[in-house]
Amino acid sequence: MAAQIHIRLVTKQIKYAVPDTPFAVPCTVSCSELNSIVNGLIKDNNEERQHGEIDFDFLVYGEVLRVPLNEHLEEHSISSEVIVEVEYFERVPAPEPYDCLLHDDWVSAVQVRNGWILSGCYDNTLHLWTTKGRHQLTIPGHTGPIKAVAWVSFDDTMATFVSASHDQTAMLWEWNVSSNAVECIHVCRGHERGLECVGISPCKSRMATGGWDTRLKIWSADIHEESNMSGETLPKRMKTEHGKSQVRTPLITLKGHKEAISSVEWTDGSEICTASWDHTLRLWDTEIGGIKSEIVGNKSFFDASWSPLSRMLITASADRHIRLYDPRSKEGSLVKSTFTSHTVWVQCVKWSTTDEHLFISGSHDHQVKLWDSRSPKAPLFDLRGHEGKVLCCDWSNPELIVSGDSDNTLRIFHSNR
Known part of the structure; x- marks a missing residue:
């Protein structure tokens, strides 16, 4: 027996x-x-x-x-x-392929909000799509590839969003939803090299950017605000070549990284987590304007995603591994799990907004994978379809997993959650 x-x-x-x-x-x-x-x-x-x-x-x-x-x-x-x-x-149901949105160049940035998809491209343009796959707008303005996008605010009639580009600027845009007209309200200048990432604070009033000049910069994300953090009135902004847009300067500049900042995420109203090519993750306190703690890895970090549900951090690196960190851990290794299934560099990662255990990853191996943090040995599902390097991914809408690729496509999967 x-x-x-x-x-x-x-x-x-x-x-x-x-x-x-x-x-x-x-x-x-x-x-x-x-x-x-x-x-x-x-x-x-x-x-x-x-x-x-x-x-x-x-x-x-x-x-x-x-x-x-x-x-x-x-x-x-x-x-x-x-x-x-x-x-x-x-068991989590398998995501179902839904649509493939064709761009004219590499798709390097994407974020979903409500029923809308905002994407950024290597041909310097932004695009607005419905989640049903209908193209709404092509938005010119940047003079370099767009590397990051983020929605700031959204209601039935007006929305604001930000784009970060290799042209060394971040742009704050206002979209009149009813008339389908977009206007650049502020051009954020201050970085000395190309931008790689942007993050919006929980209260939506501040944003942070990072890039190849190794600097972390904090800006106002309120398109109507014209004062600095001490409450002093700022001089009238100069209009630029973008019509009504005005130049905006950073509120704070924080130094510490040695190489490019690849990811920036607000963990609360005053704390920011950055990932860098210099093999480090840093937690910053924006109130005192300094570094709170540093986590040292052994490879360049290409992306990081922080979950407000689990308060854990996942990272994508210049190897084929995804790592789960607990920044609060006081004993043992800060790396709690390592996830290995991709065959080459992992470019992007993103937590689910509704399940503390689920996240997605995208890699140069053409694959997007759906993971459970309690199952490090194998992903739950491989989301196939891309033919190039996966450059960006997003799961802001619990029902949609989206990913952009060097094959010029943005792919949409229904996550059935």
């Missing part, structure tokens, strides 16, 4: 709850066998349930089960003599 292990099945999804009485299963029980057991117990527990089988994943000692149970326990040095608690939850 095969050796057995005693397990207790538990779930946080009440509608799928079964009795948590321990029982014995073969020590080599697999995910598919556990799935059959749980479905059988659900059916026995609720005779009226008419639905077909449900696909579940199983969490054992903090990690999603991907191998037979005995192998999983051996990997984590856990005795098979104890009662093993197995948490089950409904």
Whole structure:
């Protein structure tokens, strides 16, 4: 008779709850066998349930089960003599390909807000699309490739957004939704080399930019604000070649990185996290104007994404690995997990805004992958279709995963969440 292990099945999804009485299963029980057991117990527990089988994943000692149970326990040095608690939850459904939006050059920046997609291109143009795939506007103005975009505010009639470019400027735009007219209100000047990233503060009143001059700069993101952080009235702005647009200067400039800043994210109203080609992640305090802490990696960082749900950080690097950091950790390594499935550089990462465990990544290997942070051994799904290097990705809208590529396309997947 095969050796057995005693397990207790538990779930946080009440509608799928079964009795948590321990029982014995073969020590080599697999995910598919556990799935059959749980479905059988659900059916026995609720005779009226008419639905077909449900696909579940199983969490054992903090990690999603991907191998037979005995192998999983051996990997984590856990005795098979104890009662093993197995948490089950409904499996994330596979994202479905929805649309492919063609651009005239590399698609290097994207963010979704409400029913709209904002994309930036290497031909110096911005584009507005509906999430249904209809092209709304082409927006010229920059004189270099656009590397980052971000929505600032949005209502039914007016929206504001920012774009950051290799032309050394960030531009604040106002879009009249009803008349479909866009105007550059402010040109933010102060960087001495090309920009790579932009981030908007939680209160939407400030933004931060970084780029190849290694400087982190803080700006007002309020298109109507004409005062600096001390409340002093600023001189009347000079109009530029962009019609009504006015030159805006930075409120604060922070120095510390040695090479290009590739990512900037606000973690709260006064703290910013930056990632850099100099192999470091830095946390900055904008109130005191200095560095709070530094995390040193062993490769250049190309992107980072911070989750307000888990308060964890994921990074994309100049190798094929994605790393999960806990910046608050006071003991052990700050790297809590390493995710390896891409075959070359990982260019971009982005957390889900609704699930603290899910994130996406894009790589030069043409792949976008959907991950569960509790399953470092393998991604949940590979999102295929790109033919070049994936340069940017976004999951701001929980229902849509979008990614831009050097094949000149922006691909949309329904995430079914």
